[in-house]
Amino acid sequence: DNECYLHRQANFESKVRSYPRKLPFAIQSATGAWITDVEGNKYIDCLSGAGTLALGHNHPVVTESIKQLLDSNLPMHTLDITTPLKDKFSEFLYTLLGTSSDEYCLQFCGPTGADAVEAALKLAKQVTGRSGIVSFSGGYHGMTHGVLAVTGNLAPKQGIEGLMSPVQFLPYPNAYRCAFGLSNEQSVSAHITYFENFLKDVESGVVKPAAVILEVIQGEGGVNPAPIEWLKQVRRVTKELDILLIIDEVQTGFCRTGRWFAYQYADIDPDMIVMSKAIGGGLPMAVLGIKKQYDAWQAGNHSGTFRGNQLAMATGLATLEYLKENDMAAYVAEIGAWFMSELKSLQQCYPRIGHIRGRGLMIGMEIINPSLLKQTDGSYPADSVVAANIQQDCFKRGLVIEKGGRGGTVLRFLPPLNVTKEELQQVLEKLDSALQANQ
Numbered sequence: 001d002n003e004c005y006l007h008r009q010a011n012f013e014s015k016v017r018s019y020p021r022k023l024p025f026a027i028q029s030a031t032g033a034w035i036t037d038v039e040g041n042k043y044i045d046c047l048s049g050a051g052t053l054a055l056g057h058n059h060p061v062v063t064e065s066i067k068q069l070l071d072s073n074l075p076m077h078t079l080d081i082t083t084p085l086k087d088k089f090s091e092f093l094y095t096l097l098g099t100s101s102d103e104y105c106l107q108f109c110g111p112t113g114a115d116a117v118e119a120a121l122k123l124a125k126q127v128t129g130r131s132g133i134v135s136f137s138g139g140y141h142g143m144t145h146g147v148l149a150v151t152g153n154l155a156p157k158q159g160i161e162g163l164m165s166p167v168q169f170l171p172y173p174n175a176y177r178c179a180f181g182l183s184n185e186q187s188v189s190a191h192i193t194y195f196e197n198f199l200k201d202v203e204s205g206v207v208k209p210a211a212v213i214l215e216v217i218q219g220e221g222g223v224n225p226a227p228i229e230w231l232k233q234v235r236r237v238t239k240e241l242d243i244l245l246i247i248d249e250v251q252t253g254f255c256r257t258g259r260w261f262a263y264q265y266a267d268i269d270p271d272m273i274v275m276s277k278a279i280g281g282g283l284p285m286a287v288l289g290i291k292k293q294y295d296a297w298q299a300g301n302h303s304g305t306f307r308g309n310q311l312a313m314a315t316g317l318a319t320l321e322y323l324k325e326n327d328m329a330a331y332v333a334e335i336g337a338w339f340m341s342e343l344k345s346l347q348q349c350y351p352r353i354g355h356i357r358g359r360g361l362m363i364g365m366e367i368i369n370p371s372l373l374k375q376t377d378g379s380y381p382a383d384s385v386v387a388a389n390i391q392q393d394c395f396k397r398g399l400v401i402e403k404g405g406r407g408g409t410v411l412r413f414l415p416p417l418n419v420t421k422e423e424l425q426q427v428l429e430k431l432d433s434a435l436q437a438n439q
């Protein structure tokens with residue numbers, strides 16, 4: 001009940017600093033899409049380690065791969081020195097990237113997503129000899145010092161002077177809250193015209209950037225999918241102007257959206273692809289895919305101790321092979337579409353649900369206050385207090401979800417990719433009950 005929740009929250013607040021403030025429990029064990037806390041309560045996990053656990057908790061192919069490695073005398077850590085396991089992992093990854101297998105090379109970074117974004121920004125600057133980066137409002141690329149500069153959210157930057165510069169933020173094409181206050185189709189062309197004119201406006205002193213960085217679906221920013229046509233046009237403009245396009249697939253990659261990579265929906269060829277989270281099958285790994293013509297680093301130009309951990313390669317390879325053998329991209333596309341339509345039917349009953357969006361099993365639900373006046377773009381104002389209450393009420397009912405978007409107004413669903421329909425049915429029931437408590 002609520003008293004118990006508040007008590008736990010107060011208890012955890014002093015011990016830990018991030019997720020547990022919203023999810024006040026200690027995890028005892030976990031299998032598949034299920035978590036059991038130390039008090040024996042069970043929860044359905046629609047966070048999956050922030051999208052890391054593609055196959056849920058402790059999937060046998062993942063745990064077996066760890067056991068096998070530990071039972072062998074294969075090396076645990078080799079810096080970035082090649083091993084047969086690393087070669088096999090790399091070969092597998094090459095086949096997933098681009099249109100031809102020799103189009104990209106891989107820079108193992110590590111161990112976390114921000115490390116690979118750092119590498120991408122640094123390389124883009126070195127390759128082009130330019131310094132600027134264009135990013136988008138609501139974009140999230142990590143929390144390290146350099147990367148924070150391209151994260152399109154002011155809150156985590158408060159009080160930090162001298163972030164990497166120059167970074168220019170442009171509006172992201174948000175289908176619900178369009179920066180141009182126009183309908184969807186018109187807004188795509190308005191966004192592109194703005195983007196193109198901005199970059200070409202040298203007379204006003206706009207300096208050509210080294211790179212444009214974006215997420216195909218903004219995750220932390222509130223699950224905003226970029227329109228396919230907008231992505232195609234961004235690629236056209238950046239190519240025309242010789243600006244590198246860095247696609248951050250840290251959250252969207254590896255079947256999360258119903259394709260191996262979300263950029264494949266737009267059939268574009270990024271200059272760099274940032275990968276992490278699910279790529280390591282639950283263990284830390286971050287890799288940057290670099291188009292071969294931009295592979296400018298000589299030996300030692302970009303180093304670091306923990307790059308491409310062997311254990312993470314074993315779990316990562318086991319996960320990627322499973323995803324491929326079981327055609328999980330198709331499964332995610334299908335079950336995600338079903339789940340989305342079920343969520344949309346909840347929208348009929350609860351006017352608090354403003355918008356439902358996403359692709360595959362990366363879905364967001366924006367919570368609004370329909371008793372306030374509509375804004376100029378025709379939507380109702382978002383409601384961060386009620387969104388937080390719904391998240392808490394889901395937790396109390398045994399459902400773990402996260403929030404995102406401005407002020408945390410978007411409920412985010414990131415279940416394991418192999419979640420079953422029956423499990424998602426239970427998610428819907430718990431969510432329905434939490435929405436009922438917050439009408």
Ligand code: PMP
Binds near residue numbers: 113114115251277
């Ligand atoms: N890029 C995106 C799109 C992300 O979602 C995240 C993490 N949520 C990051 C980068 C940063 O990854 P990490 O937290 O592993 O540094």
